[in-house]
Amino acid sequence: MSDERNLQRRMEIVAEGFFHSALPLILVQPDGRILAASRGVCELVKLPWGRLVGNPVGALFVPALDVTDCRDHGVCNPEYMQLEIQTSEGALLPVEVVCRKFFAPDLGREGAGIPGTGDPADREPNHCLLYISDTRQRDHDDELRAARLAKLSLLNQVSEALYGANLTLDQVLEAVLICITAGQGLRFNRAFLLLVDEKSGLLKGELAIGPSNADEAARIWHDLAYQGGDLFSMMTSYDQSIKQTDVAVNEIVRHMVIPLDQESNVLVRSMQERQARRITPGMILPGVATIQSWLGYGEFAVAPLITRSGMLGAIIADNAISGNTITDLDLEFLQLFANQSASAIENSRLYTELEKRLIALRKAHEKQKEDQETLLRMERLSVMGETSAIVAHELRNPLVAIGGFARALVRNLDDDDPNHQYAAIITEEVGRMETIIHDLLDFIRPQKLLRKDVAIDQLAADTAARFREELEKKHIELELDCQAPGVLVSCNPGEIQQVLQNFLMNAIQVMADGGRLEVRTRLLDGGVKVEVCDTGPGFAKEVADKLFSPFFTTKPTGSGLGLTICSQIIKSHGGVAGARNRSRKGAGFSFILPLPKE
Amino acid sequence: MSKILIVDDEPHLRLLYETELRRAGFETMTASNAVQGLEFVETMKPDLVILDIRMAGMDGIEAMQRILERDKRIPVILNTAFSSYRDNYLTWAADAYVTKSSDVSELVETVKGVLENKATAQN
Structure with a gap:
């Protein structure tokens, strides 16, 4: 193939490539006619390629585009234009046009025998390339962006x-x-x-x-x-x-x-x-x-x-x-x-x-710190207390001897004997010391008995009520026979309740096959008596005086301390606890609490 | 005349209690420790025992338990400088609990009371 043919073939390929571009591009001849248009232009104006080529490019645009300026001047003027392009359907689309002048290589004149140099620099710029962009699409893209x-x-x-x-x-x-x-x-x-x-x-x-x-x-x-x-x-x-x-x-x-x-x-x-x-x-x-x-x-x-x-x-x-x-x-x-x-x-x-936990943690920490301080303080107090208690106790023995014999002296000496007075002074001073020790020990000992005025009938009824469910389960009938209405007893209610509970539990235990439970209160001269009676087997006469002794029990699993503790509680209230076999059937456990003298 | 056994390791207190109880008309005997006290309970059959709690060797509470094991009818009075023993339920088996004081009259009155109670119970 000749070089010329070869060149032509290559140019055809370039033209073909140009046409296939989706970008709207128009190649304009020096005379202002369209030399080539890309597919992008055809789609934009909705005209086939063949209808574009050879027509004046200016007519495509509104206002009409004049590229002669480009041809006549050394540069495109203007290079950038905002125009509208006309479609075959009569619509006008806003477009931007960028114009670029370029130098077509001198190919000579085919058939006239004038050879071209093929060098663009040899010629004045003569062709224009128009880049067209659809501003609609761009605006839309911009908006989206x-x-x-x-x-x-x-x-x-x-x-x-x-x-x-x-x-x-x-x-x-x-x-x-x-x-x-x-x-x-x-x-x-x-x-x-x-x-x-x-x-x-x-x-x-x-x-x-x-x-x-x-x-x-x-x-x-x-x-x-x-x-x-x-x-x-x-x-x-x-x-x-x-x-x-x-x-x-x-x-x-x-x-x-x-x-x-x-x-x-x-x-x-x-x-x-x-x-x-x-x-x-x-x-x-x-x-x-x-x-x-x-x-x-x-x-x-x-x-x-x-x-x-x-x-x-x-x-x-x-x-x-x-x-x-x-x-x-x-x-x-x-x-x-x-x-x-x-x-x-x-x-x-x-x-x-996190914040909640932090607060909780901080609180816990503070509490712990407080507790620790309290503990330390208590420990210090406790050590002090123990020491004082030991000292106080140790002093008591010699004081008892000194004071005791001084009293004997006071008694034995005649009133007018000067030693009588001395012995009296010793007695008195020892008495003072003993009082100090007593008060000190009382202060150190926790106050265990907190006395309150308690309506005894109410206390008895309340305590019995706690067993209601168990009584029903065991088919035991409860009879409340309270005849000390409004009577107030000065006592530690918790302790008295403990005694009553103990009596009631014992009674329930001895009536495994059901029976009848009586809770009675009676007003006596100077006291009030509370008794819990059962219809169980009662107790043997021989054990009567051991019932309240420590470690005595008739139950296989009992400690033998329950009634002893009851008895001590009642004693500490200045009262007395007792037990009896009833004339018909069963036993009665009772206590008497003193009433304040009027 | 009721025989009172005094068990205390303080010689001056034994002497004081003896003096005061005799003056109140009781016959007294003394022991300087618990072991000797138990021996006297066996041999001399006292009507009532006054027990100090804190003593060298066997203490008064153990001595009381041993006495009561043998004969529940002997009344026991616990006598101590430590009022806190009252909180110990082991002391609750005693017929009475008297805190030591230079005024021995409380002890003497308690002895009388306990013996009277015992007499009433027996009748």
Whole structure:
């Protein structure tokens, strides 16, 4: 093949390649006619290639493009133009045109025998290349890019705000919903937040934001239209504008309850699949109809709130007021935003939990410190007390001897003997010392007997009532025969109750096959008697005087101390405890407590 | 005339108690430790024993338990400088508990009372 042919072939390939470009490009001859147009141009103006080539390029544009300037001057002037291009359908599309002059290589004149140099530098610039771009598409792309950028920036702000500030959980939840509905945010009309309640296994509506009707919406959106700024100013302004208006949506959100075990429910599934979804009116999915009835609107988006540790809840958002369709972008951002929010919510929860634990820990620590101090103080006191007690006791023996014999001397000496007086002084002084020791020991000893005036009938009835259940179980009939109404006894009620309980337990034990239990109170001269009588076997005469002795027992597992303790308690109250066999059947255990003398 | 056994390791107190109880009309005998006291309970059959609690060797509570093991009818009065022994239920088996005091009259009155109670119980 000749070189010429070879060259021509290559040029054809270049032309073919040019034509296939999707970018709108036009090659213009020095005479202003179209030499070649790319596929992008054909598509833009909706004309086949063949109808473009050879026609004046200027006619394609409004205003008409004049490239002669380019040809006549050394440079394109202007290089950049905003024009409209005419389509075959008569439409005018806004375009940007960039004009680039270039030097076509001199190919000589084929057939005339004039050889070309093939060198572009040898010639004046003669051709133009027009780059055309569809500003519609670009504007749209720019808008999209700007919207994405704005939303990404918002997301960034939100995440910074939600993580950085010490927001309470409620504030975080509110911020999340505000961002979903705000104009600077995701621009949904209404947003509903549902949280998982693990205890009840339910997904429950928690909080909602949004106007309830178009009028409100118009007012809020108008209020907010000029509010720029960051998340916080947005939150505050939103707060004020919307506070009174979100009553309706919060009424709706309170009804939102979905059991988590309804796994096919669209919300639960969205959570399990970790995927936001757009629901349109025609969709038939489990749970959709319910949500639509709650919202009173057919189209909505759901986004799960998921963190690494589990499902927190879900967001439902809709455009019930404006009626705008939820776009892919809306859904994409709702999902992105939900992810951010979930971590923020979890963080806030963890933070709150941590704070609670910290407080509890601090309290526990303080308590421990206090306890330790108390313990130390008590230990010191106890050591002091013990030491004093030992010293006091040790002094008692010699004092008793000194004082005792001094008393003997006082008694034996005549009144007029001077030694009588001396001995009296010794007695008196020893008496003082003994009083000091006594008071000291009494002070050290814990005050065990706390006496109160107690209505004895009441005490007896109350104590017996504690056994009611057991008595019924064992088929024992209880008879209360209290005949000391209103009588008050000065005693330690806990101790007296202990005695009565002991008597009652003994009585119940000896009536394994049922019987009759009597609790009696009687007013005596100077005292009151309380007796517990059973219809058991009674006791043998030989053991009568041992009943209250320590270690005496008729029970295989008894310690033999119960009645001894009873007797001591009664004695410490200045009373007396006793036992008797009843004339008919059974035994009676009783105590008498003295009544204060009037 | 009732025989009272005084068991106390303080010689001056034994002397004081003897003096006062004799003055009150009792016959007395003394032991300076619990072992000797138990021996006298066997051999001399006292009507009542006054026991000090804190003594070298066997203490008064153990001595009381041994006395009561042999004969529950012998009244025992615990006499000690340590009023806190009252909180120990082992002392509750005693017929009376008297804290040591230079005024011996309380002890003497208690002895009389316990003996009277015993007499009433026996009749």
